[in-house]
Amino acid sequence: MSIMSYTGGTVLAMAGDDCVCIASDLRLGEQMNTVAVDQKKVHKMSDKVYVGLCGFHSDAKTVLDKIMFRKNLYELRENRSIKPKVLATIISNLAYQHRFGSFFTEPLVAGLDPVSHKPYICAMDTIGNICTPEDFVAIGTGAEYLLGVSESFWRKGMNSEELFEATAQSMLSALERDAASGWGAVVYTITKNNVNIRTIKARMD
Numbered sequence: 001m002s003i004m005s006y007t008g009g010t011v012l013a014m015a016g017d018d019c020v021c022i023a024s025d026l027r028l029g030e031q032m033n034t035v036a037v038d039q040k041k042v043h044k045m046s047d048k049v050y051v052g053l054c055g056f057h058s059d060a061k062t063v064l065d066k067i068m069f070r071k072n073l074y075e076l077r078e079n080r081s082i083k084p085k086v087l088a089t090i091i092s093n094l095a096y097q098h099r100f101g102s103f104f105t106e107p108l109v110a111g112l113d114p115v116s117h118k119p120y121i122c123a124m125d126t127i128g129n130i131c132t133p134e135d136f137v138a139i140g141t142g143a144e145y146l147l148g149v150s151e152s153f154w155r156k157g158m159n160s161e162e163l164f165e166a167t168a169q170s171m172l173s174a175l176e177r178d179a180a181s182g183w184g185a186v187v188y189t190i191t192k193n194n195v196n197i198r199t200i201k202a203r204m205d
Helices: 056-080 082-098 142-155 161-178
Strands: 010-015 018-026 029-030 035-036 042-044 047-055 105-112 119-124 136-140 187-193 194-200
Touching: 010 047, 010 105, 010 119, 010 142, 010 161, 018 042, 018 047, 018 105, 018 119, 018 161, 018 194, 035 194, 042 056, 042 194, 047 056, 047 082, 047 136, 082 105, 082 119, 105 136, 105 187, 119 136, 142 161, 161 187, 161 194
Parallel strands: none
Antiparallel strands: 010 018, 010 136, 018 187, 029 035, 042 047, 047 105, 105 119, 187 194
16 A cells, blocks of 8 residues: 555545635545544635645644744745745745655645635645646545546536535545545635535445
């Protein structure tokens, strides 16, 4: 088994009309053994910016600490909230600095620009190469199951409720097929007015 899939986990982000959804499963495993069923994989960076981390759990925790340190330094120096595109660049630079001994984690950034409210989603590999699609992006062990079904659910110009439904149904479909992810999912719906957090039930086996 690959070290990237050792602890399992899946994160999905979808972009809509002035809104973004980011969802993750709740399982933490040790290969096929389930260790915890309430594992947080999506982390708040600012009011409208979130980061999802999949891969080897201890590396994901280390990377999260380094991201928070750099994000806090940026906000102190610039005296403003960080934009999702800026955060993605910071994480990409961090990953590339460690390219000869990279962290076994795939970061995902999702959020709204604090000024224009334009949605931004991106994912990157272990050395920081950024992929910024306009529709959806997925990381983790369930990513290969998510891409096909997300393509059928996603459409351009969805409002926040439609986007939540598309994200939730895509996640549930992937969790049915990926043995290393599951035990429910949490979906963050980010709009210019608020952030709505909902937990959805999935298979518990």
